[in-house]
Amino acid sequence: MPDFHDLAAAPEPAPVLSGGPQASMENVMQDGRPDPLSAAYNPADVESRWYDFWLERGYFTARPDQDRERFTVTMPPPNVTGQLTMGHMLGESIRDVLVRWQRMEGKDVLYLPGMDHAGIATQNVVERKLESEGKKRQDLGRDGFLREAWAWKEEYGGKILQQLRRVGVSVDWSRERFTLDEGYSRAVLLVFKRLYEKGLVYRGHYIVNWCPRCHTALSDEQVENQEVDGHLHFLRYPVKDGEGKHITVATTRPETMLGDVAVAVNPRDRRFKKLVGKTAVLPFLRREIPIIADDAVDPKFGGGALKVTPAHDPVDLELARRHGLQPVVVMDTEGRMNENAGDFAGLDRFEARKRVLERLTDLGLLEKSEPYRFTLGVCERCETVIEPYLSLQWFVKMAPLAQPALEAARRNQVKFFPKRWRKVYRHWLENVHDWCISRQLWWGHRIPVWYCRKPGCPSTAVELERPGPCWHCGGTDWQQDEDVLDTWFSSWLWPFATLGWPEETADLKTYYPNQLMVTGPDIIFLWVARMVMAGCECLGQPPYPFVLLTSIVRDAQGQKMSKSLGNSPDPMDLMDRYGADAVRFTMVYLTPTDQDLLFDEKRCETGKFFANKVWNAARLVRSRLGDEDPRGVRESGLELQLADRWVLSRLANAIKDTTRNLKTSRLNEAANTVYHFTWHEYCDWYLEMVKPRWADQAEPRDRRVARWVAWKVLDGILRLLHPFMPFVTEELWQALPHEGESLCVAAWPKARRAWYDAQAEAQVSFLQGVVVAVRNLRAEMNVPAGKRVPVVVRGSREQLDLLRQLTPQLLPLARIERLDLAYDGLRPPVAASAVVEGAEVFLPLEGVVDVESERARLAREADRLLTELEGTKRKLRNQDFLSKAKPEVVDRERQKLQQFEETLEKLKRAQEALREAPAS
């Protein structure tokens, strides 16, 4: 077995189950020794054991010095404030499946973990903590607060990473990164500086999304849109010298009228022709504001006139700038009306809205209020209503950065799976707005911009360190910008800043670009697109060639799982109750390729029961292996039986399908393939068929074959399953004869060409048909489950020979007492019967069976077949079908016809035979 890691010095693996100290179960193996594998699988017991073992052996540590193909994936860094969610659980399961699979394929794997400092979220948490102590961040000052935040990070920050260990993620902890650690911070500041120098970072007064509760600006992507039922209010502004005339504007935010500087109408709107150029008088403040004409005004909306509030609306700001109008800010950073709001100063914006409406009503200036449905922006962190707010902020000019990112996708240098997300990505990049990156917070990367404080000196320096003397005035009194950078301004560097960039580290050279990104489609804009932009900008190539977008986890009602809704189970609790393997497997097994995952925790039983099934299959094989060591056995020297050839062929197919599904990112299909093969082929059929060959009285040479095949296939199953269920598979693999020291570095199985055996598959499929037919007849005829029955089969010589060969293995499968093969062509006089691939299976009645019900059953069966037959005949009578359909399709139809006719013929004879039978 190839050994992919430099582990020559590693000692033998701990004999965990091979008679280890925990072997305390009462089960006894055939040879009388106690069996350490308990009858019921206990995940907690097993799962606590292996993670440290893997870590100690360094299996997860990437080795860039080795000459192997590499496979690099970075973990989307969870927030330091984080709690493991079901979304993480899914993402981590998927990533770890792929990573473990690639490791078993022999690649040099780097799965890099880390955390995000999560500016707003963390600052909120720390502020809340201070609040509970009766303190505010301002009391501590900036440095004091940061000390507090770091202390908090040290204490709680790694909690989610601890939780991830529980999941079993095979990450390289030696390369763990934090977006606020020293080297990483340097990379962030450097990118800011470089973009500034290229003119792609600029500072300016614009309308930003302001959260009055978090006291900071947000990017567009950090605002969530909610549909709300509100009102559209129609306000009347008196026209100066208008002889009592008014102009009516419509708004959902009446309080912003206090910041109005104009009323705008569409220049082509005849209704207002005479008013353009006149002056309106703003109620309360008596401010005289011009009535202007601008194309941006939609004459069909509201009354056709737009109130212009440049300090509180982006469209209005642009419009005002076109007309040289000065904005008036009427709110403070808390969302309260400020001194420009006249009598309303000091009121909260919503209170002010109420009062404005009341007083307008009193003055007869509120024309009407109509119910109106519109979208409202709320802060993604605290759900506070966002206030569009004019302020001085830093921005990234996005269009130039977007071009290479678009190009990369166009050239397929970045591919998306499922494909449709590419469109989403492209659409966003094509319409991207500039990115507001300054945040009025303390926790984060402080903006590396310095302003000379000498009065009148205009110097601004962008430097990672405090600059030397001012080149303009010679002063040294620099004031650093108070703001920090948006968290995503650091996250977008994740695929390479984690590898040491901007230093030319060995890691960077080896592991950039990464091979894969696995994340949720909800952060394509926020993160994925930006990472591609940053990768192209900083390293000249995209950070990874492939993005796998996972399902979003929702509850059974389709609602997104979230803490606030309380509809998300705690993954830790699930793992306690079902086992980490079970939850992992279930998530992957359930996740649809291109849809959200509606999750119900009860589904974890699928994984739990499956783990138990595998556990027990291994227990069986292990006990029947006796003291035989199958490892030395040469496959070529074995005389394989039909069942052996069949199961090896099925294994080959399972390996092929699982591997293909992993390659094409159909993880659920991959899980499904292993599940089905293990349970419904290996366990249900092979292990059942092989049991008689293990018996004491069985022929020793063949017993050896049966043992070897059972072991070999199980070994293959454990390998295939390991990425999905790392703990239980390692436990079992160690407990069975194995080569190498850990399953997680064992080779991914290869399907041997010689294993494929179409003939064996066809033959076993026939035998299964016979068994199922007998079971079916028994059930239909209400034969008591425990009763053994005689069975007679008529059929071709080949069919009968096949049955004869396998008779001993077949009998227990259908509780058959005696299998009579009618080489003489005789049929039992009175029997229930079924047809399998042309062969007739008889369950002689002999009082066991009710003749009437068998007649009815046969009639039903014949009826059904007749319908089929008719359909086929109809097709074959159709000239168009015969001439236009593909020849092989026509041919298949002819075969069907023949088969139906034969079967029907046999059913009829069975019916005739019963007609002569005495009623029971």
Add this chain to the structure above:
RNA sequence: GGGCGGAUAGCUCAGCGGACAGAGCGCAGCCCUUACAAGGCUGAGGACGUAGGUUCGAAUCCUACUCCGCCUACCA
């Protein structure tokens, strides 16, 4: 307003041009058969959202519609 998904068994999904439409869970019946009751066997259950069209043939391709979900947008 634009865009994207979805609609198939009670539930969650697979099938995406040719044989009575499949799986898992759930349900019903029978079984504690010495790996597993976290198990085994058997079974019931479906106008493939609606209406048209293309085709020898449609759950599958096209068009329209209905209903759900998501994303996006400077009609205030």
